[in-house]
Amino acid sequence: MTEQTVFHLGVNLSDLEGATMAIIPGDPARVEKIAALMDSPKFLASHREYTLFLGKLDGQSVVVCSTGIGGPSTSIAVEELAQLGVRTFLRVGTTGAIQPHINVGDIIVTTGSVRLDGASLHFAPMEFPAVSDFDVTTVMKQAADESGAAVHTGVTASSDTFYPGQERYDTFSGRVRRHFQGSMEEWQAMGVLNFEMESATLLTMCASSGLKAGCVAGVIVNRTQKEIPNPESMAETEARSIKVVVESARKLLNA
Numbered sequence: 001m002t003e004q005t006v007f008h009l010g011v012n013l014s015d016l017e018g019a020t021m022a023i024i025p026g027d028p029a030r031v032e033k034i035a036a037l038m039d040s041p042k043f044l045a046s047h048r049e050y051t052l053f054l055g056k057l058d059g060q061s062v063v064v065c066s067t068g069i070g071g072p073s074t075s076i077a078v079e080e081l082a083q084l085g086v087r088t089f090l091r092v093g094t095t096g097a098i099q100p101h102i103n104v105g106d107i108i109v110t111t112g113s114v115r116l117d118g119a120s121l122h123f124a125p126m127e128f129p130a131v132s133d134f135d136v137t138t139v140m141k142q143a144a145d146e147s148g149a150a151v152h153t154g155v156t157a158s159s160d161t162f163y164p165g166q167e168r169y170d171t172f173s174g175r176v177r178r179h180f181q182g183s184m185e186e187w188q189a190m191g192v193l194n195f196e197m198e199s200a201t202l203l204t205m206c207a208s209s210g211l212k213a214g215c216v217a218g219v220i221v222n223r224t225q226k227e228i229p230n231p232e233s234m235a236e237t238e239a240r241s242i243k244v245v246v247e248s249a250r251k252l253l254n255a
């Protein structure tokens with residue numbers, strides 16, 4: 001562990017006040033909203049896509065740090081937080097469901113991810129599973145159930161790209177590589193629940209490095225119905241998933 005300021009996050013060991021748990025949303029704007037649900041929220045730093053706050057839950061420090069979008073920036077956040085003593089990572093994100101029975105506003109708890117990323121290969125070969133930590137997942141499921149939302153647990157497809165990798169044709173070119181054409185239908189047939197962009201890297205990196213990680217996400221769009229989310233329901237869903245992740249952190253700290 002280092003008293004030096006780490007390379008990208010702009011914080012050092014003392015700043016984290018002994019935190020061993022991090023809540024990691026993709027969006028920097030979500031960080032303060034998460035910290036606001038904790039005691040004594042405190043701004044730590046903001047560089048590039050990384051905004052950090054520290055808060056207390058039942059007297060214990062928890063750091064909140066955005067990862068930005070995608071695996072490479074997520075791997076940097078996780079690495080540098082781990083250098084500073086963090087051992088448990090709770091991702092909270094937004095997601096697009098791909099199963100028709102999943103509704104906007106529902107919560108998805110990822111048990112494992114399809115590795116449609118590149119960064120996870122820098123930590124473990126493709127044969128290694130992008131699997132969530134069992135204890136973290138169990139607690140996330142409990143907290144999500146208690147929130148009153150409809151909750152789905154299962155496999156997430158985690159892609160480096162938002163457009164071709166998630167088979168979106170509503171682009172300027174309308175072009176999706178042959179490799180990904182029909183991929184959404186194939187994931188659906190395999191029972192995959194949703195698309196997002198960080199869990200493959202996060203879960204592979206943590207599972208192969210002695211770190212614990214889990215991923216909870218609020219459904220902001222259902223790809224079997226439409227492509228663009230509604231901003232109002234999106235804010236509501238974000239607020240719900242934030243409450244679930246903070247409650248998950250509290251439960252894990254008190255376990």
Ligand SMILES: O=P(O)(O)O[C@H]1O[C@H](CO)[C@@H](O)[C@H]1O
Pocket residue numbers: 025026027068069070092093094095162195196197198
């Ligand atoms: O809302 P966040 O946490 O950023 O998560 C999802 O939203 C982004 C894409 O819009 C990707 O980061 C995806 O994983």
Ligand SMILES: O=c1cc[nH]c(=O)[nH]1
Pocket residue numbers: 094095096097162166195196197220221
């Ligand atoms: O469809 C979606 C929605 C949010 N995030 C994603 O990566 N995909």
